[in-house]
Amino acid sequence: FSEMIEEARLSARALRDYGEHFFNPTVRLGVTGLSRAGKTVFITALVHGLTRGGRFPVFEPFATGRIARARLEPQPDDAVPRFDYENHVRTLIEARRWPNSTVDISELRLVIDYQRQNGADRTLTLDIVDYPGEWLLDLPLLNKSFEQWSRESLALSRERPRAPLAAEWHQHLATLKAQAPADEQAALTAAKLFTDYLRACRDERFAMSLLPPGRFLMPGNLAGSPALTFAPLDLPAEGTVPEGSLWAMMVRRYEAYKDVVVRPFFRDHFSRLDRQMVLVDALSAFNSGPEALVDLEAALAGILDCFRIGRSTIFSSLFRPRIDRILFAATKADHLHHLSHDRLEAVLRRTVAKAVARAEDTGAEIDVVALAAVRATREAMVARGREKLPSILGTPAPGERANGEAFDGNTEVATFPGDLPTDAEELFAGETAFRGLSSASAEKSDYRFLRFRPPQLDGNGPDGPDLPHIRLDRALQFLIGDRLQ
Ligand code: GDP
Secondary structure (H helix, E strand, C coil): CHHHHHHHHHHHHHHHHHHHHHHCCEEEEEEEECCCCCHHHHHHHHHHHHHHCCCCCCCHHHHCCCEEEEEEECCCCCCCCECCHHHHHHHHHHCCCCCCCCCCCEEEEEEEEEECCCCCEEEEEEEEEECCHHHHHHHHHHHCCHHHHHHHHHHHHCCCCCHHHHHHHHHHHHCCCCCCECCHHHHHHHHHHHHHHHHHHHCCCCCCCCCCCHHHCCCHHHCCCHHHCCCCCCCCCCCCCCCCEHHHHHHHHHHHHHHHHHHHHHHHCHHHCCEEEEEECHHHHHHHCHHHHHHHHHHHHHHHHHHHHCCCCCCCHHHCCCCCEEEEEECCHHHCCHHHHHHHHHHHHHHHHHHHHHHHHHCCEEEEEECECCCCCEEEEEEECCEEEEEEEECECCCCEECCEECCCCCCEEECCCCCCCCHHHHHHCHHHHHHHHHHHCCCCCCCCCCECCCCCCCCCCCCCCCCCECHHHHHHHHHHHHHC
16 A cells, blocks of 8 residues: 555656656756766866856857856755755865765756757756765665675675675674574674775775675765664575574665665656766776776676666666666866877777667667866976876875875876777786886886866956866767757
């Protein structure tokens, strides 16, 4: 019965969404990506550029002057935090620091007044929904029992390069008996060690991407709740779950996680998106090695599966996303010389290729771009000996270190980013590719993956300074250009 009420409630909402859509054309744009991919910076730069008149030559309605103005308005969903745009802009421009990253869902409404190509005045409402990509990787859990998930997670954690990171958790796991009586302390310790393991996998050295359950690393407002206090168990090959056992406790919490965390997210947010931007920190993955890249490939396939699975019959129609455009973007392209931007795009295209082939029946149009939402570097030819090397210049963030030197945040350095291989396949093959990537800096400096401060801006026009970017306008054209015809 409660399911019927739920269905009715959701149908009413769908109708309301539709009605609003009809009188007031709206695009709900989801912006996602794994932690630190660049979601916050992307949304901040996009809104700044649109509301303040940035330089977007490839974003046709903007470049041809058909967009009269874009302004922020109160968002429609009362229960979702507002994206903290004003603060983020201040941090980025005035303090020249990067804003705080996404840790939860948030939303921002932008209203765009424009002129149609036939001259009629129109308004498009753009609702931007920012949410952690980790949450998407939870969708497959809906189809899995605790036992299945446990077995898979354990098997994965026993493979290299994860196994050493799981050592402490495995030690504790060996002391647990699934059939023993439920024990809160054991569950707490197991969940903590398991989360530590997930976090270690994600850390920069390994940059592992495939890490459900997503909320363990990105708890949002649920940190510490029982629905997040479970972990895989070493289960007997067969047998039933004894009542009152640790096993039963874990099963209950795992199911609670699906009920109170995973399902509501897909129902209330994901299924209502029209367009989706997926940001990918591909450079970090290259930097970590082929395993991280293969992992990233799997994570992106997982993300794309969500769009596909949503349409299959296994799930209720409530999950069916209506997304018709998906853009994958390799971020932080300003860490590379522009000669490599196309190659970065090619590598990302290769990374999502298999998943895209499988996802063709999503009916969604998919594209790939390499971009920097905020360009923190400039390019120059720098002489080294008799050679002139294509370099990028940037100010490393205070506290960054390279070659034994610690930066104070005020010194500009030249870095030699090296070339990405022309053949994306090489990166996946390992060895060769990574030598290729690092050869240019093999001599002395390894500044390539320094974190730079946001750029120093000049030009105080009436609308304040522009934020420099790379290909942000191309992303905009793909994401909403057709809705502004
Ligand atoms: P989120 O976790 O996806 O919200 O990631 P953020 O947007 O907070 O970005 C994480 C970090 O990546 C930032 O603190 C910056 O150091 C870096 N970053 C993000 N976007 C850019 C960019 O366009 N250029 C450069 N150079 N760094 C960026």
